[in-house]
Amino acid sequence: MGQPVVELRGIVKRFPGVLANDRVDLEIHPGEVHALLGENGAGKTTLMRVLAGLFRPDEGTIALDGRPVAFRSPRQAIDAGIGMVHQHFRLVESLTVAENVLLGWHAPRFWLSKRAGAHQVEELARTYHLPVPAGARIWQLSVGEQQRVEILKAVYRRARVLILDEPTAVLTPQEAADLFGIVRSMAQAGAAVVFITHKLDEVMAVADRITVLRRGRVVGTAMPSRTDARSLARLMVGRDVERDTTPLATQPGEPVLRLEAVSARNDRGLPALREVSLVVRAGQVFGIAGVAGNGQRELEEVVTGLRKPSGGHVLVGDRDLTGASARAVIDAGVGHIPEDRLGSGLIPNMTCAENAILRAYRHPPVGRGPFIDWAEAERLTSEMFTAFDVRAVSPDSRVRLLSGGNLQRLLLAREMAERPRLVVAVHPTRGLDIAATEAVRGALRAHQEAGVGILLISEDLEELLALSDPIGVLYEGRLAGVLPLDRCSVETLGLLMAGAGAEREIS
Amino acid sequence: MTNLRVGPVVLERRVEPSRRALVLTRVAAVLLALLVGVVVFWAAGLSAVDGYRTMWTGAFGGGNAFAETLVATVPLIFTGLAVALAGRMLLWNIGAEGQFYMGAVFASALALWFPDWPRPLLLTAMVLAGAAGGALWALGPGLLRAKFAVNEIITTLMLNYVAILYVDYLVHGSWKDPGSLGFPLSKPFSANATLPAFFGTRLHLGFLLAVVAAVALWLVLRGTKWGYEIRLIGESQGAARYGGMPVVRNVVLVMMVSGAMAGIAGMTEVSGIVHRIQPTISPGYGYTGIIVATLGGFSPLGVLLTAFLFGALQVGGYTLQTVGVTRSVVGVLQGAILFIALGAEFLARYRVRWQPATRTVRPEPAAAAVGTPPAPENLEGTP
Numbered sequence: 006m007g008q009p010v011v012e013l014r015g016i017v018k019r020f021p022g023v024l025a026n027d028r029v030d031l032e033i034h035p036g037e038v039h040a041l042l043g044e045n046g047a048g049k050t051t052l053m054r055v056l057a058g059l060f061r062p063d064e065g066t067i068a069l070d071g072r073p074v075a076f077r078s079p080r081q082a083i084d085a086g087i088g089m090v091h092q093h094f095r096l097v098e099s100l101t102v103a104e105n106v107l108l109g110w111h112a113p114r115f116w117l118s119k120r121a122g123a124h125q126v127e128e129l130a131r132t133y134h135l136p137v138p139a140g141a142r143i144w145q146l147s148v149g150e151q152q153r154v155e156i157l158k159a160v161y162r163r164a165r166v167l168i169l170d171e172p173t174a175v176l177t178p179q180e181a182a183d184l185f186g187i188v189r190s191m192a193q194a195g196a197a198v199v200f201i202t203h204k205l206d207e208v209m210a211v212a213d214r215i216t217v218l219r220r221g222r223v224v225g226t227a228m229p230s231r232t233d234a235r236s237l238a239r240l241m242v243g244r245d246v247e248r249d250t251t252p253l254a255t256q257p258g259e260p261v262l263r264l265e266a267v268s269a270r271n272d273r274g275l276p277a278l279r280e281v282s283l284v285v286r287a288g289q290v291f292g293i294a295g296v297a298g299n300g301q302r303e304l305e306e307v308v309t310g311l312r313k314p315s316g317g318h319v320l321v322g323d324r325d326l327t328g329a330s331a332r333a334v335i336d337a338g339v340g341h342i343p344e345d346r347l348g349s350g351l352i353p354n355m356t357c358a359e360n361a362i363l364r365a366y367r368h369p370p371v372g373r374g375p376f377i378d379w380a381e382a383e384r385l386t387s388e389m390f391t392a393f394d395v396r397a398v399s400p401d402s403r404v405r406l407l408s409g410g411n412l413q414r415l416l417l418a419r420e421m422a423e424r425p426r427l428v429v430a431v432h433p434t435r436g437l438d439i440a441a442t443e444a445v446r447g448a449l450r451a452h453q454e455a456g457v458g459i460l461l462i463s464e465d466l467e468e469l470l471a472l473s474d475p476i477g478v479l480y481e482g483r484l485a486g487v488l489p490l491d492r493c494s495v496e497t498l499g500l501l502m503a504g505a506g507a508e509r510e511i512s
Numbered sequence: 513m514t515n516l517r518v519g520p521v522v523l524e525r526r527v528e529p530s531r532r533a534l535v536l537t538r539v540a541a542v543l544l545a546l547l548v549g550v551v552v553f554w555a556a557g558l559s560a561v562d563g564y565r566t567m568w569t570g571a572f573g574g575g576n577a578f579a580e581t582l583v584a585t586v587p588l589i590f591t592g593l594a595v596a597l598a599g600r601m602l603l604w605n606i607g608a609e610g611q612f613y614m615g616a617v618f619a620s621a622l623a624l625w626f627p628d629w630p631r632p633l634l635l636t637a638m639v640l641a642g643a644a645g646g647a648l649w650a651l652g653p654g655l656l657r658a659k660f661a662v663n664e665i666i667t668t669l670m671l672n673y674v675a676i677l678y679v680d681y682l683v684h685g686s687w688k689d690p691g692s693l694g695f696p697l698s699k700p701f702s703a704n705a706t707l708p709a710f711f712g713t714r715l716h717l718g719f720l721l722a723v724v725a726a727v728a729l730w731l732v733l734r735g736t737k738w739g740y741e742i743r744l745i746g747e748s749q750g751a752a753r754y755g756g757m758p759v760v761r762n763v764v765l766v767m768m769v770s771g772a773m774a775g776i777a778g779m780t781e782v783s784g785i786v787h788r789i790q791p792t793i794s795p796g797y798g799y800t801g802i803i804v805a806t807l808g809g810f811s812p813l814g815v816l817l818t819a820f821l822f823g824a825l826q827v828g829g830y831t832l833q834t835v836g837v838t839r840s841v842v843g844v845l846q847g848a849i850l851f852i853a854l855g856a857e858f859l860a861r862y863r864v865r866w867q868p869a870t871r872t873v874r875p876e877p878a879a880a881a882v883g884t885p886p887a888p889e890n891l892e893g894t895p
Contacts, residue, residue: 332756349750
C-alpha cells in the first residue's frame with residue numbers, strides 16, 4: 006500500500022471522567038472503504054470528530070499525505086478535504102437541496118444564484134450517482150435522500166476523505182443497499198471512505214479494511230476476506246457472543262390482541278393502514294416486517310391508543326378498545342416500547358425514578374389519592390434496576406446520562422413491570438450494542454415464556470427470525486402475508502417486503 | 513460535549529451543573545449587579561455608598577421599612593408564581609400584568625357592589641373573584657395554545673393592554689367616584705372590603721396568603737400526581753401523550769391556575785394597599801414577576817426568595833427619590849441582575865480551567881515516545 010491519505014498517531018481525547026480515545030493509531034488509504042467497528046461508546050465518533058476538526062486531540066498527531074496538520078476549526082478540516090456526515094444531519098430544513106450544498110462554501114462568494122447553483126448541484130449529483138431533487142426543500146425529503154444531500158455536500162467541497170457516522174441507522178434495508186453502492190463507487194473513484202458502524206453484516210458487506218475499537222483503544226485490524234463475523238464480534242465485545250435460537254417449549258394460548266379489518270390514516274390524512282386483521286396470542290411473538298413507511302407507525306399507534314383507527318376493531322383480550330385513549334390501553338395491560346425512546350418513551354431531563362413511574366403513578370402503591378409516594382417510587386425503581394440489570398446509576402440520576410443500553414433496559418423494565426398482557430415493541434434493539442441487544446432479546450423471550458403476547462415491529466429481519474413466530478409483512482398498509490416461522494426465510498420475507506406477495510395469496 | 517477556549521482559558525462542559533453551583537452563581541450575579549450599580553450611582557451624581565445606604569435604610573431600616581418591603585414582596589410572589597408555574601410546562605405567561613388587573617377588577621366589583629357583606633365573607637369572595645378574573649383572562653390564551661398551538665407569549669402579552677385599558681374605561685366611566693374631583697378613581701372600599709393590616713403598618717393578610725400559596729404550589733409540584741404530570745408535560749409532550757396524560761386539559765388548567773395567581777395579586781393590592789381601583793395599581797408587577805420566576809429557577813420557593821429581593825430593591829428605590837435620584841436606578845439594577853444571572857448560569861454549566869495552548873502537532877512521531885498501547889490483535893488467519 007502506498008502513502009496513506011490520513012495518518013493518526015497516538016490520538017488521546019479526554020472528556021470529564023472519560024478517556025474517549027486512548028493512544029489510537031489509524032491509517033486511511035485512498036480508494037479504500039475503512040470500517041471503524043465498535044460498540045456504543047467505544048470512541049469511534051470521537052476519533053472521527055478529532056479528524057474532522059470538531060475536537061482537538063489532547064495528545065497525538067494528525068498527518069494528511071504525510072504532512073502534519075493541526076485543525077483549529079472544522080472549516081480547516083473541510084478545506085483539507087475531510088468531509089463528515091454526522092449521524093444527525095446538519096441540514097437547514099427550510100432551504101433547498103442546492104442551497105444546503107452551496108451554503109457556507111467559498112464559492113459563490115456573496116451572491117447565490119439559485120438557478121446556477123441548482124444546475125451545478127444537479128450535475129454533481131449525476132456524476133456521483135446521488136439522485137436528489139436539487140430544487141426540493143430538505144423537510145420534503147426522506148431520510149435516505151437527506152443523507153445523500155450530506156454526501157453531496159462533502160463531495161462538492163472536494164472531500165478526499167468521507168466519514169460516515171452510523172450511516173445506516175436511519176435507513177431502510179433498500180436505502181442501505183443503495184448507500185453501499187454509492188460508497189463503493191466513491192472509493193473506486195479514489196476517495197477514502199470511513200464507515201463508522203457497530204453492525205457486523207455491514208462491515209462484511211462494504212469494508213476493505215476493518216479497525217475495531219473497544220473502550221477508546223484499537224483492539225484489532227482485519228480484512229473482511231480473511232476474518233469472519235464471529236471473530237469480529239468477539240473482538241468488539243471482548244468475549245464470545247451466543248445467539249440463543251433454541252425453539253420455545255411453550256404453546257401459544259388465548260388471543261391477547263385481535264385486529265379486525267383495521268384501517269388508519271397517516272398524519273397527512275392519507276390511508277396508511279388498510280384492513281389489517283391479525284391475532285396475537287399469549288406466549289407468542291408476532292413479528293411485523295416491512296420497509297419503513299408501509300404502515301408500521303400507524304399500526305403501532307392504533308394498537309397503543311395514540312391514533313384513532315378509521316375503520317375496523319381493536320380488541321385487547323375480550324375488551325373492545327377501538328379508538329380508546331392511550332390511558333385506557335395502558336390500563337388494559339398493554340406495554341409499549343416505542344421506536345423513539347428519548348422522544349416519547351423516556352424523559353431525558355427527569356430522573357430514573359420519575360421515568361420509572363410513568364405507568365405506575367396513577368395507582369397504589371405509588372399513587373395515593375392525589376399524591377405520589379416518592380419513597381415507594383424509588384423502591385420500585387431499584388427493583389427495576391435489579392430485575393433488568395441497569396448498572397451504575399441511582400434512581401435519582403437523570404436519564405439522559407444513561408447509556409443507550411441502560412435506557413432501553415429501564416424502558417423495558419417499566420413496560421414489563423405491571424405484568425402486561427400484550428407488549429408492542431418497535432425496533433427494540435435498534436442502535437444498541439451487542440450486550441444490550443442480547444439483554445433486550447432475553448427479556449422479550451422471558452416474558453413470552455411467561456405468557457405475554459408480543460407484537461414485534463422491526464426492520465431487522467435477522468431479529469424477527471430469531472424472535473418471532475409467525476411473521477407478517479406490511480406492504481403499502483396491507484398485511485401481505487402471515488407465515489409461520491418454518492416457512493420464513495430472508496428471501497421470502499424480502500420478496501413480500503418488496504410487494505411480490507400482493508398477488509399471490511399466502512396464508 | 514464541546515469545550516470552548518478563550519485564550520488560555522478552557523471552558524469544559526459539565527455533565528450536570530451542581531445545584532450548589534447554580535445557587536452560588538445567582539448570588540454572585542446579584543453582587544456583581546450591585547457593582548454595576550456603583551457606576552449607575554456615580555453617573556447620577558451620588559456616591560455608591562450613600563446610594564446603597566439610602567436604599568438599605570429604605571428597605572430594612574426599622575420595622576416600618578421592613579413591613580413596606582414585605583408589602584412590595586406580596587404581589588411579586590404571586591406574579592412570580594404565576595410565571596413559574598406556567599414556565600414549568602414551558603409556557604410563557606407574559607400576561608401576569610393583565611391578569612393582575614383583571615383580578616383587581618373582579619375583586620373590586622364585589623367590593624363596590626356589596627360593601628356591607630360581613631368582612632370574612634366579602635374578603636373570601638373577593639379572593640375567589642380575583643382568582644377567577646385572572647384565570648378567565650388566561651383561559652383564552654390557554655385554549656388557543658392547547659387546541660391550535662397559538663403562541664401564548666403573544667396572546668397573553670396583548671391581553672395586558674386590553675386589561676389595563678379596561679380598568680381605565682371603568683374608572684373614567686361607571687365606576688368613577690363622583691367625589692374624586694375628576695380623577696379617574698373608584699370610590700374607596702368599605703372597611704369590610706379591606707384586608708386586615710398588622711403592627712400598625714401596611715403589612716396585610718395578603719402576605720400570609722402569598723407565602724401559603726408558594727408553599728402549597730411547591731408541595732403540589734413535588735408531591736402530587738398533577739404536579740408530576742405538569743413537570744412531565746413540560747419536559748416532553750411526546751412522553752406525556754405516550755403515557756396517556758391529558759396534555760390539552762393540563763395546558764389549559766395550568767394557564768388558568770397561573771392566571772389565578774396573578775389575579776389574586778390584583779385582589780390583595782386593591783384590597784390591602786390601594787383600597788380602591790385606579791389605573792396605576794401596578795408598577796409592572798406582572799413583568800417583574802417574569803424576572804422573579806426566572807431568577808428563582810421556576811421553583812415556588814425560589815420565587816419566594818427572589819420576590820423578597822426585588823421587593824426590597826423596589827422599596828429602596830422609592831427612598832432614593834428622597835435624596836434626589838431617580839428610582840429608574842432600580843430598573844437598571846433589576847435588569848443587570850437578570851442579565852448577569854443568565855450569563856452566570858451559562859458559566860455554571862462549564863468548568864473553567866486555565867490551560868495555555870499546547871502545540872497539537874509535534875514533528876516527531878509520538879507513538880514511539882508514549883507507552884505503547886496493548887498490541888493490536890491480528891485477526892487475519894483467525895478461524
